[in-house]
Amino acid sequence: MSATIIDGKAFAGTVREKVAGHVSRLKEEHGITPGLAVVLVGEDPASQVYVRSKGKMTVEVGMKSVEHMLDVETPEAELLALIDKLNNDPEIHGILVQLPLPKHLNEDLVINSIDPAKDVDGFHISNVGLLGTGQKSMVPCTPLGCLMMLRDHHGSLSGMDAVVIGRSNIVGKPMAQLLLGDSCTVTIAHSRTKDLADVVRRADIVVAAVGRPEMVPGDWIKEGATVIDVGINRIERDGKNKLVGDVDFDSCAARAGAITPVPGGVGPMTIACLLANTVTACCRANGLAEPEGLTA
Numbered sequence: 135m136s137a138t139i140i141d142g143k144a145f146a147g148t149v150r151e152k153v154a155g156h157v158s159r160l161k162e163e164h165g166i167t168p169g170l171a172v173v174l175v176g177e178d179p180a181s182q183v184y185v186r187s188k189g190k191m192t193v194e195v196g197m198k199s200v201e202h203m204l205d206v207e208t209p210e211a212e213l214l215a216l217i218d219k220l221n222n223d224p225e226i227h228g229i230l231v232q233l234p235l236p237k238h239l240n241e242d243l244v245i246n247s248i249d250p251a252k253d254v255d256g257f258h259i260s261n262v263g264l265l266g267t268g269q270k271s272m273v274p275c276t277p278l279g280c281l282m283m284l285r286d287h288h289g290s291l292s293g294m295d296a297v298v299i300g301r302s303n304i305v306g307k308p309m310a311q312l313l314l315g316d317s318c319t320v321t322i323a324h325s326r327t328k329d330l331a332d333v334v335r336r337a338d339i340v341v342a343a344v345g346r347p348e349m350v351p352g353d354w355i356k357e358g359a360t361v362i363d364v365g366i367n368r369i370e371r372d373g374k375n376k377l378v379g380d381v382d383f384d385s386c387a388a389r390a391g392a393i394t395p396v397p398g399g400v401g402p403m404t405i406a407c408l409l410a411n412t413v414t415a416c417c418r419a420n421g422l423a424e425p426e427g428l429t430a
């Protein structure tokens with residue numbers, strides 16, 4: 135079998151178009167411009183790239199983008215004061231604090247100081263609880279992007295066996311909750327899982343979020359399964375830098391029914407879902423019907 139490639143780059147483009155359509159309607163019909171504030175503490179080069187590209191895409195869909203670049207030694211009280219200001223700013227509907235934070239800052243405290251209604255990353259403890267209990271929440275962007283692609287490819291996911299490899303708060307756990315919400319039978323695997331190969335072989339859907347280059351070989355994949363590769367790993371091969379996922383693409387694509395590539399799969403969906411979450415948050419804040427198909 136040769137797998138269908140799930141084109142996350144193209145799909146992210148259609149999500150951004152939908153977001154842009156809602157943004158222009160919000161402006162025309164209600165005089166509201168959704169606003170997203172991104173806060174970066176320090177000068178980590180990868181984070182700077184992410185923040186810039188988030189800002190650029192925010193503006194491209196017609197939203198207001200605000201960037202706060204803070205010194206690496208910013209005291210916690212100063213960061214919390216900025217978040218408080220953004221929480222109370224009616225022109226800001228989404229707040230994202232770029233992680234990881236420098237060591238002297240308490241990440242949990244900082245994230246939980248964001249107004250849950252503006253927590254477009256979906257990491258606030260209230261949103262985690264709401265998602266876990268099947269209530270309306272802000273959904274973390276990367277797993278939301280994976281869910282959108284799975285729904286688009288399969289229609290209903292009901293009754294499918296899903297294995298999520300990785301149990302991080304950012305990807306693995308919320309991914310499992312979303313799949314459960316769509317009535318999959320869900321297994322969460324991690325570094326202590328016994329016989330991981332056998333666990334993965336049962337899966338109709340495999341989501342790999344591990345951070346280990348090409349860890350999942352093709353012979354772990356059931357014929358026809360759908361493979362969603364969340365991993366972004368920079369490796370050197372043949373003297374060149376290369377981005378690879380957590381699954382061995384060629385051998386997995388030979389057995390899977392569908393697979394996301396790296397790059398061009400989950401990655402582009404993450405920022406598209408951040409924009410989708412911001413427009414959803416803006417509609418909720420203004421008591422307006424939220425756009426369909428842009429959240430879980």
Ligand code: NAP
Pocket residue numbers: 276299300301302303304305306323324325326327330343344345346364365366367400401404
């Ligand atoms: P993380 O916090 O480091 O979590 C990794 C998970 O993988 C942990 O639960 C760990 O298990 C598990 N694991 C490690 N080695 C394993 C093994 N040999 N067998 C089975 N499980 C193993 O990573 P993350 O933040 O979830 O990110 C995972 C990957 O996704 C990374 O490559 C990251 O760059 C990428 N990512 C991509 C996007 C995107 O936009 N595409 C967004 C976020 C993350 P334990 O809990 O037992 O240690």
